Amino acid sequence: MARTASAAAAYIGARISAARKARSMTADQLAVASRIDSSNIRGYEAGRSLMNVHSLVRIAEALEVDAGELLQGVIAEMFVQER
Structure with missing residues (x-):
């Protein structure tokens, strides 16, 4: 079973992935545009980790959406960790 940081991490990651794909961007392109390592982008999208607010804003800016849209x-x- 894939490990997730929390339901929130999985949900936000899915929203980031959908927004990225809607803009025909690859994860690597989002990484460059947001100045966040591509392995972190993949981890966020997979729900394995939850980014801090600064990273969320950088991702939103790179996707040209409001951070609130991703949230x-x-x-x-949703932030209760599953065990």
Whole structure:
């Protein structure tokens, strides 16, 4: 079973991935545009890790979306880590 940091990490990662694909960008292109290592981008999109606010804003700017759009639908209970 794939390990996720939390339901929030998986949800936000999926939103980043969808926004990136809607713009016909590769993960490597998003990495360059956001100045975040491509392995981190892949980890975020897979839900294996949750980025900090600074990285979220950099990703949103690279995708030309509001950071809030990537967070839309996130609720506090999603941050409880699964064991």
